[in-house]
Amino acid sequence: MEPSVESDRSRFKFEGLLGAPLTQINNLNQQAPSFLPYNPTIVEVGAYDGTGTVSLAHAYRYGRIFAFEPNPRAFDVLAQRLEGQAHVTAVPVAIGPSNGTATLHIPSGTDDVSASLLQHGGRAANGSSDTRPVRVPVVVLDDWCGQQGLTRVHFLRLDAGGIEMRILQSSPRILSTALVVVSKTYLGRSNAAVISFPLLKQYLEREGFELLSHWYEEGAQGEATFVRRILYDSIFR
Amino acid sequence: MKDDILAAAQSAHRVYASVSSLERHLKRAERKSEPPQIPGVDFLYMINLDARPEKYALARRYLEAYGIRPYRFSAVSGWELSKRAVQDVGVKFRPGMTPLLATTYPTDVEEMIQSHELMEEGDKTYFAHCMPLGAIGCALSHISVLQDAYDAGYQTIWVMEDDIEVLDDPHRISDLVAELDGLVGPDRWDVLFTDVDYRTAAGTYLPANGMAKRPDLDCRPETRFSEKYTKTVQISPNLRKIAARFGTTSMVIRRSGIAKLLAFFKARHIFLPHDLDNHLPDGIQRYGLTFDLVTNMLHSLSDIGAASTRGGRVIESFVEQYPEPIYQDLVVGHTIYRIGTDVCDTRYALIRRVLDGLPDGFSVLDLGAAQGYFSFRTATEYPRSSCVMIEADETSYYAHHGSMLRDLCQMNALPNVVHVNKRIDVADLQEMNRTSHYHVVFAMLVVHLMDGRLREQIRILTELLKLGDNVIVEVANDVGVLHTAYVEYLSDTLRAEVLGVVKRHKDPASTATGTLLWFRSRTT
Numbered sequence: 001m002e003p004s005v006e007s008d009r010s011r012f013k014f015e016g017l018l019g020a021p022l023t024q025i026n027n028l029n030q031q032a033p034s035f036l037p038y039n040p041t042i043v044e045v046g047a048y049d050g051t052g053t054v055s056l057a058h059a060y061r062y063g064r065i066f067a068f069e070p071n072p073r074a075f076d077v078l079a080q081r082l083e084g085q086a087h088v089t090a091v092p093v094a095i096g097p098s099n100g101t102a103t104l105h106i107p108s109g110t111d112d113v114s115a116s117l118l119q120h121g122g123r124a125a126n127g128s129s130d131t132r133p134v135r136v137p138v139v140v141l142d143d144w145c146g147q148q149g150l151t152r153v154h155f156l157r158l159d160a161g162g163i164e165m166r167i168l169q170s171s172p173r174i175l176s177t178a179l180v181v182v183s184k185t186y187l188g189r190s191n192a193a194v195i196s197f198p199l200l201k202q203y204l205e206r207e208g209f210e211l212l213s214h215w216y217e218e219g220a221q222g223e224a225t226f227v228r229r230i231l232y233d234s235i236f237r
Numbered sequence: 238m239k240d241d242i243l244a245a246a247q248s249a250h251r252v253y254a255s256v257s258s259l260e261r262h263l264k265r266a267e268r269k270s271e272p273p274q275i276p277g278v279d280f281l282y283m284i285n286l287d288a289r290p291e292k293y294a295l296a297r298r299y300l301e302a303y304g305i306r307p308y309r310f311s312a313v314s315g316w317e318l319s320k321r322a323v324q325d326v327g328v329k330f331r332p333g334m335t336p337l338l339a340t341t342y343p344t345d346v347e348e349m350i351q352s353h354e355l356m357e358e359g360d361k362t363y364f365a366h367c368m369p370l371g372a373i374g375c376a377l378s379h380i381s382v383l384q385d386a387y388d389a390g391y392q393t394i395w396v397m398e399d400d401i402e403v404l405d406d407p408h409r410i411s412d413l414v415a416e417l418d419g420l421v422g423p424d425r426w427d428v429l430f431t432d433v434d435y436r437t438a439a440g441t442y443l444p445a446n447g448m449a450k451r452p453d454l455d456c457r458p459e460t461r462f463s464e465k466y467t468k469t470v471q472i473s474p475n476l477r478k479i480a481a482r483f484g485t486t487s488m489v490i491r492r493s494g495i496a497k498l499l500a501f502f503k504a505r506h507i508f509l510p511h512d513l514d515n516h517l518p519d520g521i522q523r524y525g526l527t528f529d530l531v532t533n534m535l536h537s538l539s540d541i542g543a544a545s546t547r548g549g550r551v552i553e554s555f556v557e558q559y560p561e562p563i564y565q566d567l568v569v570g571h572t573i574y575r576i577g578t579d580v581c582d583t584r585y586a587l588i589r590r591v592l593d594g595l596p597d598g599f600s601v602l603d604l605g606a607a608q609g610y611f612s613f614r615t616a617t618e619y620p621r622s623s624c625v626m627i628e629a630d631e632t633s634y635y636a637h638h639g640s641m642l643r644d645l646c647q648m649n650a651l652p653n654v655v656h657v658n659k660r661i662d663v664a665d666l667q668e669m670n671r672t673s674h675y676h677v678v679f680a681m682l683v684v685h686l687m688d689g690r691l692r693e694q695i696r697i698l699t700e701l702l703k704l705g706d707n708v709i710v711e712v713a714n715d716v717g718v719l720h721t722a723y724v725e726y727l728s729d730t731l732r733a734e735v736l737g738v739v740k741r742h743k744d745p746a747s748t749a750t751g752t753l754l755w756f757r758s759r760t761t
Contacts, residue, residue, distance in 0.1 A: 034367060038343055038352035062346060231355060234338035234450070235366055237458075 016213035016225075017236060027052035028223045029059075031212055032155055032180045035231050039063050040154035043141065043174075045095045045167060046184075048159070050078035056157075057085045066148075070094035070104050070136035071115045096138040096163065097170040105131040105161075116161025118193045141171035152177040159184040162194035165203055175207060179231060185214065185222040197224065257503040258325035262377060264313050266385040271308040276411040278489065279391035281307035284378045285399040286314055291553035292399040295534075298556055298563060298576035299403040302743040307397060310382055315374025320344055323370070326377060327362035328508045334452040339363035342370075356452055365449065365509045376511040379485065380502050383495045394495070395431075397487045402534040403575060407431075408745050409530060410489060413475060417524060420472055427494025428515075429476075430525040432532035435484030435512075440535055445481040449513040453505055466516070471527060479525045485512045486533040497521050535572060551648055558644075559637055568613035569648050579741055581610045584681070584711070587736040587753050588615075591677060591707055597621055599676035602669075602705060604661075605683030607635070609642050609654070612679075616654045623653045625675075629660040663693060666700035678705035682741075682751060684724075685717025694720045698727065708756040713741065715749045728754045 018031055029052065039062040047053045047067035056065055065088040069075045075092045082088045096102060096117055106115040108130040156178045158164040164183045168175050181204060185197040201211055209226035216222020273279055285293040293309060300307060323342045336356040341363050343352050356363050386394045410431060417426055434442040447462040470478045501518035508514060516523060552567065552574055566577040588611060598621045603612040606626035616624045630639035639658045646656045684697050702708050712721040736753040
């Protein structure tokens, strides 16, 4: 039997300041627009098949969006979806903590949404045991932005299979320019290499952000929106 | 010749540049004609967008019931402002200001689009975070009205928005102004709100707990939440001194207040929605009431940008569809729109005495139901009751009462109310007496309209008294006087009870009264 919307809603927990009941907790970008200029530079790490990218592209017609997706199959769909969107660039590389190449562990079957550069005991970040390794190029976000002449990224959106915090730590220059960070969060214990949400929150608070909202499933995953403290204080304090 | 044109152009530019950039975008009040209608108030303004005639139609009804016709000020539509206007009327970021997360309307794209930015660019125009164009237009409308009043030399004005609800006779404002003059002195107050506070859709008050941030004012919490912006002091049973509050639905403003507000906005420009900005001028003395006289309508549609309720749109469209005077207040769901020309609440309070004594599941025949006020209230408050309303178009001088009631029935969708759209006579009543009987019959100021001849009126009354266990008949002191005399004679004979004598019309000049008589059948 399909779970009802109500039971879906009650599955999710919330912490933070702004939140309304949700039926799904992926691509929670809806709070970001209130903190962004009309023409932001957006970096989406882990754009997958572009579902979220397309909505960003529509919302920010005057912005520049860079959508990174290293999974070849997903990238093909992404690139196809973004055809004709001149202000969006799809980039077929992984963003990581160092430059070079790395193995992307792609879950087998059709559910390859949780591909990750992490491998732990033959499991991908989502805990699935059957993965297919693919070598992919990896770049450090700070370095890539430097090469492109990007000095500022207003909105960072991260869904990177458990290495989100490492990506941020390895790109302090770009992080220091960001106004909003939306990141996938991890609350389970299935993979020790995955940085848990409390650590990510601590780190971002130290870097000058405040948690605006965090929707999550107990013991599993969630998505959190962090806002630059000066903006948060301007509105809420 | 060319030099003359150049000189004229330069002169015009100098004049233009000497005017505050905000002043250039104030709108003129055209074709003012309404005379003063409330002693002590020089002019009444109602701010209404040209695009929202139905809101004006509804608001106008509330006041017309008391013989008041404010001047309709054609509001500034924020959505139609030019890029130049928006840049001119907002706050320019300057050194020394507090940088806030604010909203701008970028000039480098054609589209009027919001951009949310931390204030950092010198001379760039900013508004409060997420401030919609509608709110900018609303503020400009209020400031335009103030400018018009100032230029006209008015000492006291009453400014209303078009989402008012009138809960009592607005002529009371004269006494309240006099009371405030007496309490604090005529030169010691600037603004008098005609209500307690802003009401939410649920009917609860929404108090402001401090000052909203403005980059050109002290934004420290100890200032924003200080007594200056939060303290309210009751100074009499009717009046309170107030600080920050939400809503600008209805305000009486003194010339001193007009001057303070104009000086503030010309120097500092618009940043916040008008209700959050207009308490900020230095030394402004604001007062409010301890009761709601004229206040914001609970289910109004916002023109600022917020979501609106469907109920509001329906009632506004209804009022626009029927431009003639509406006799009774309108009941839709649990909301009463008190826009009728006649006093209904007092009458219903008298009738309730009868209803409260009836058995559960009682039946009502409402003869000449007009806008169904009594039946809709009865059906809502006594959900096990059942009401039959009889009302038709072209009855006497009421052309559309039947159609109105049909529409109101649809809007209410009550399962225990039936509308019979028919003009009935004695023969119909006789037929009804053969087939039906009611616990209570309402015949409020209706018998003399069914037939002008006393003989027929007596026959109608005879049938009516047989039709219900309880028959409530209202008679007037100024119309159908023969019928009134007969009913009063009848009430003596049949020992009917006088439920009460009520003032009929809301218009304070009217001396018309109605007497409600309660006839009980001998078996009850």
